[in-house]
């Protein structure tokens with residue numbers, strides 16, 4: 001019998017969906033190595049491999065069989081994806097064009113040598129970023145530069161604004177995936193994109209207010225309020241939006257900060273200065289990389305208190321997602337302070353979920369953990385923190401939790417979404 005790889009779903013799936021991988025037609029207890037590879041849009045190769053042994057009938061199902069070593073060990077049905085590692089040092093897997101899939105190549109090799117064994121079977125699978133029927137609408141309205149992703153159907157859908165952090169541009173992949181779950185999601189650029197400012201020296205919240213009003217007045221967006229989703233500096237901006245602006249019902253902050261950073265934040269006649277940066281506190285790790293987790297001044301002491309975002313003004317319901325090994329800044333401390341401040345002012349206590357051994361860059365499921373890459377502010381590679389497996393599990397859980405949270409608070413529904421690692 002010729003060995004074959006079988007994938008469920010076959011041929012194509014969405015990037016955030018679990019993929020069933022099995023092999024048939026092997027010899028009983030045959031040792032094999034499975035290899036996965038994909039190339040990003042800049043041509044960088046990402047690879048993972050794991051050693052397995054077929055069962056007594058010559059079958060191998062990654063949902064049941066433990067990996068015996070390689071890029072990961074144990075029962076890890078999605079290990080070949082979350083354990084992908086870049087060949088190029090300090091390279092992060094980024095999806096730039098959401099119209100096209102990442103193409104994953106899977107190979108089964110005889111024996112336990114990742115590069116030596118005879119090729120027994122091969123499959124190619126497309127991992128897409130837009131579920132069937134999702135629509136991509138570029139937005140250039142007034143000052144707003146964004147891309148709106150609408151689910152199939154007429155709606156109206158619960159609306160969400162999605163923000164990334166330092167580096168700017170207009171990353172769309174998280175918004176496009178989330179639109180596949182029934183939300184109208186607008187990825188919003190705010191600097192280093194199109195005709196927007198090239199830096200973040202001054203952030204005017206009026207720009208974000210315009211974006212909120214645009215989304216709320218869209219005929220396919222359900223009111224009365226919208227949701228916000230942001231990571232890192234983007235999470236911190238969501239906190240400022242929820243504190244100063246109207247029309248925001250629910251916000252998910254992934255590793256955000258309690259205080260304003262980088263540039264001045266202005267809204268009407270109010271200004272928050274940025275937290276002070278102490279570049280001399282950059283530490284060098286044993287791998288020669290930079291750890292910036294101590295560079296920001298403590299916002300609850302001395303003059304830096306002026307940078308604190310006045311969360312107590314907010315009537316938004318918050319979900320704070322925290323990587324406990326965030327090496328970019330002190331996300332757990334910030335989340336606890338946000339929670340204390342809201343409670344002290346009689347506001348709704350936020351839901352805080354802390355993930356152990358999880359770093360700064362919590363992405364949608366199956367994006368491989370990135371140890372370190374170029375940080376646009378410091379101009380050098382910085383570590384993000386986390387351990388690959390724990391970080392991967394956190395990404396799957398966080399993705400489910402944020403969907404459940406948004407469905408509950410924007411849609412009035414309690415739905416449970418299921419995903420497997």
Ligand SMILES: CCCCCCCCCC(=O)SCCNC(=O)CCNC(=O)[C@H](O)C(C)(C)COP(=O)(O)OP(=O)(O)OC[C@H]1O[C@@H](n2cnc3c(N)ncnc32)[C@H](O)[C@@H]1OP(=O)(O)O
Pocket residue numbers: 090091092093094164165166167168169170171231232233234261262277292295296328329373374376377
């Ligand atoms: C005040 C101090 C604060 C201290 C605490 C910091 C807390 C952290 C705050 C954060 O916000 S951290 C990270 C969260 N980051 C994001 O959410 C960023 C989202 N944006 C991006 O990922 C990028 O900016 C984006 C891909 C959108 C950039 O796109 P570009 O089209 O501008 O990238 P381009 O291809 O021109 O490459 C720019 C640089 O990135 C590098 N680069 C590009 N793709 C890369 C990749 N895939 N992996 C690693 N590096 C990459 C590239 O080599 C190049 O380096 P050089 O300038 O040295 O040539």
